[in-house]
Amino acid sequence: MKNFLRIFLITSLVFGISVKSNSAEKIEYLTTDWSFKGLFGKFDRGALQRGYQVYTEVCSSCHSMKYLSYRNLAEKGGPEFSIAEAKAIAASFEVTDGPNDDGEMFTRPGKLSDKFVMPYDNIKAAQAANGGAYPPDMSVLVKARGGGVDYIYSLLQGYEDPPVGMSLDDGVYYNKYMYGNKIKMANQLSDGLVEYGDGTTASVEQMSKDVTTFLMWAAEPHLESRHQMGFKAIVYLIILTILVYFSMKKIWSRVESEV
Amino acid sequence: MSDHEYTPKSKFGKWFNDRLPLLTLASHLTDYPTPKNLNYWWTFGGILTFCLITQIVTGLVLAMHYIAHADMAFDSVEHIMRNVNYGWLIRYIHANGASMFFLAVYIHIFRSLFYGSYKSPREIIWIIGIIIYLLMMAAAFLGYVLPWGQMSFWGATVITNLFSAIPLVGEGIVTWLWGGYSVDNPTLTRFFTLHYLIPFLILGLVVLHIWALHVPGNNNPVGIDIKKPSKDTVPFHPYIVIKDGFALLMFMIVFAFFVFYTPNILGHADNYIEANPLVTPAHIVPEWYLLPFYAILRSVPDKLLGVVAMLSAILILAALPWLDTSKIRSAVFRPLYRQFYWILVADVLILGYVGAMPAEGLYLLVARVATAYYFLHFLVVLPILGYKEKTLPVPLSITEPVLGGSPNLALAKNKENFKD
Numbered sequence: 001m002k003n004f005l006r007i008f009l010i011t012s013l014v015f016g017i018s019v020k021s022n023s024a025e026k027i028e029y030l031t032t033d034w035s036f037k038g039l040f041g042k043f044d045r046g047a048l049q050r051g052y053q054v055y056t057e058v059c060s061s062c063h064s065m066k067y068l069s070y071r072n073l074a075e076k077g078g079p080e081f082s083i084a085e086a087k088a089i090a091a092s093f094e095v096t097d098g099p100n101d102d103g104e105m106f107t108r109p110g111k112l113s114d115k116f117v118m119p120y121d122n123i124k125a126a127q128a129a130n131g132g133a134y135p136p137d138m139s140v141l142v143k144a145r146g147g148g149v150d151y152i153y154s155l156l157q158g159y160e161d162p163p164v165g166m167s168l169d170d171g172v173y174y175n176k177y178m179y180g181n182k183i184k185m186a187n188q189l190s191d192g193l194v195e196y197g198d199g200t201t202a203s204v205e206q207m208s209k210d211v212t213t214f215l216m217w218a219a220e221p222h223l224e225s226r227h228q229m230g231f232k233a234i235v236y237l238i239i240l241t242i243l244v245y246f247s248m249k250k251i252w253s254r255v256e257s258e259v
Numbered sequence: 260m261s262d263h264e265y266t267p268k269s270k271f272g273k274w275f276n277d278r279l280p281l282l283t284l285a286s287h288l289t290d291y292p293t294p295k296n297l298n299y300w301w302t303f304g305g306i307l308t309f310c311l312i313t314q315i316v317t318g319l320v321l322a323m324h325y326i327a328h329a330d331m332a333f334d335s336v337e338h339i340m341r342n343v344n345y346g347w348l349i350r351y352i353h354a355n356g357a358s359m360f361f362l363a364v365y366i367h368i369f370r371s372l373f374y375g376s377y378k379s380p381r382e383i384i385w386i387i388g389i390i391i392y393l394l395m396m397a398a399a400f401l402g403y404v405l406p407w408g409q410m411s412f413w414g415a416t417v418i419t420n421l422f423s424a425i426p427l428v429g430e431g432i433v434t435w436l437w438g439g440y441s442v443d444n445p446t447l448t449r450f451f452t453l454h455y456l457i458p459f460l461i462l463g464l465v466v467l468h469i470w471a472l473h474v475p476g477n478n479n480p481v482g483i484d485i486k487k488p489s490k491d492t493v494p495f496h497p498y499i500v501i502k503d504g505f506a507l508l509m510f511m512i513v514f515a516f517f518v519f520y521t522p523n524i525l526g527h528a529d530n531y532i533e534a535n536p537l538v539t540p541a542h543i544v545p546e547w548y549l550l551p552f553y554a555i556l557r558s559v560p561d562k563l564l565g566v567v568a569m570l571s572a573i574l575i576l577a578a579l580p581w582l583d584t585s586k587i588r589s590a591v592f593r594p595l596y597r598q599f600y601w602i603l604v605a606d607v608l609i610l611g612y613v614g615a616m617p618a619e620g621l622y623l624l625v626a627r628v629a630t631a632y633y634f635l636h637f638l639v640v641l642p643i644l645g646y647k648e649k650t651l652p653v654p655l656s657i658t659e660p661v662l663g664g665s666p667n668l669a670l671a672k673n674k675e676n677f678k679d
Contacts, residue, residue, distance in 0.1 A: 023446075067337045123639065139337065140531045143531040146528045167546065179541075201465075222347045223343075226519055227519065229348070230519025233515050234515050237508055237511055239513060240508055241509060241512065244505045247501055250500050250506075251498060252502075255498070257295040257296060257493075258657075
């Protein structure tokens with residue numbers, strides 16, 4: 001058993017080091033008390049709903065979210081809008097459907113089963129409208145950036161005047177958390193930009209936190225059930241391991257050897 | 260297996276067994292005499308079998324939902340993550356399962372290196388193992404390409420381009436591998452086919468690996484031949500089954516932690532960006548388990564020689580039973596080898612670390628020294644050590660050190676090392 005613990009320690013140490021070297025970050029990102037971290041981490045419903053509001057009112061004019069459907073907004077573990085609310089949200093968007101029996105495309109109000117409406121028809125159109133830079137799809141954005149939620153949260157608050165001597169082209173902005181510090185997205189958030197329905201003050205920090213929480217859910221819609229199942233699975237495994245350990249001791253007591 | 264006579268009790272059992280001796284096989288597997296002093300490093304064989312089966316089962320389910328097409332692969336993976344019932348669980352088990360598989364296989368290989376399990380009469384087991392390891396790397400690489408993210412695409416580009424280093428026919432081979440003039444849809448579909456095929460080849464080789472193991476029987480921490488069955492052995496069932504089971508459960512706790520709490524930490528963030536042939540990622544890095552070989556590849560300035568060095572680093576292992584000239588198996592009785600062993604472990608870890616770093620400046624220098632040492636260990640240190648090393652006296656049976664019956668002081672001092 002002593003040997004076994006040693007093995008366990010060595011392997012976890014080595015593995016830990018390799019994991020750390022993999023995720024080595026040079027810049028210190030801003031962070032906040034994310035409710036979805038930790039063994040029992042859950043999303044803050046209010047933050048998700050507010051975050052959705054920030055997304056639709058601010059981000060969605062340029063950034064698509066092609067893997068999400070309006071039905072997701074009412075699903076468990078998400079913003080958990082009521083079905084009626086989600087239907088109303090969907091209906092507020094015009095969706096192109098078809099072709100109909102006459103062979104023509106037509107528009108209709110959105111339904112729960114529709115995917116989030118895209119701001120541009122294609123990547124080229126998005127680039128043309130944004131000075132050549134494609135505003136990335138936000139569905140898995142949090143997972144597609146090394147710093148994850150902290151990176152997005154920092155980036156939204158990272159706009160500053162460029163250091164002296166640094167000249168920026170038209171349509172390029174300085175952001176201290178962006179890779180290379182040059183970003184083609186202008187600062188989007190300002191205090192009081194949106195009016196939250198629940199009375200929360202819409203500070204830049206608050207909006208950044210809310211929309212980042214929303215993006216985290218968008219990237220990991222099953223995070224809550226993953227955490228819940230994970231806890232049960234690990235507790236189950238630990239109990240079983242203890243039982244098996246004592247059975248093993250009992251069985252091996254028949255021979256003159258140690259386990 | 261020939262040392263085993265078995266007659267089923269029931270009439271039907273006897274009738275069946277005369278025609279297909281499955282019951283004899285089952286009886287052989289349960290009674291299989293195993294050295295009773297095996298320590299927990301020996302439990303990784305069972306853990307690896309579990310890993311292989313987990314990968315095959317989760318992989319089958321994923322293949323039902325995955326679409327191998329350059330325009331749809333990334334979308335289909337997101338579809339699995341979002342809309343397929345427990346798709347996220349199956350995919351995360353499969354993705355982290357690959358890492359767990361390699362973690363276990365590295366422990367398994369280094370256990371073999373420490374206790375000299377590759378030596379006569381177990382060379383064939385060892386060589387089959389090396390082939391399995393090679394196929395595992397191929398399967399892992401091919402599998403990493405399937406989600407069609409940025410690292411998938413560029414990893415595939417870098418690795419397939421290695422073949423262009425072959426003189427004269429290199430370029431032709433690369434075009435043939437790609438099925439076109441760049442990594443594209445034909446590359447993806449063939450990678451998917453091969454990724455589906457290889458695990459079953461591995462499964463077949465695992466059967467041969469275990470078969471070859473059951474002929475001489477397990478090596479053990481003392482590294483001596485033992486009489487089977489004897490008071491030095493225990494039947495596989497229940498003794499080893501329960502011990503392997505216990506170790507497997509501990510392993511599964513670690514596995515579960517990764518799957519449920521940090522499922523993406525072992526992957527690269529760039530692989531959540533859909534493949535784009537027009538944008539090259541800042542650093543193209545393979546998965547952690549391939550990093551030592553990536554470091555060797557990059558430490559050689561010439562492309563062809565780099566590829567040769569990388570392949571040799573793996574293939575040299577197959578020659579290990581003959582490169583290691585020492586008659587003594589276990590490092591417990593080889594004081595010098597034991598030190599070189601740990602230097603090798605450190606060397607490989609260093610290679611892994613520099614493999615993840617940009618190939619420049621100090622990193623490159625360290626990678627070169629570590630690469631040189633890696634080959635030095637196998638080609639120079641091991642052959643010479645076998646002749647020069649003054650080994651400790653080896654006990655006659657594994658019961659001897661356990662019962663403390665050895666008149667030898669050095670043995671008594673070493674007791675702790677092979678007690679369990």
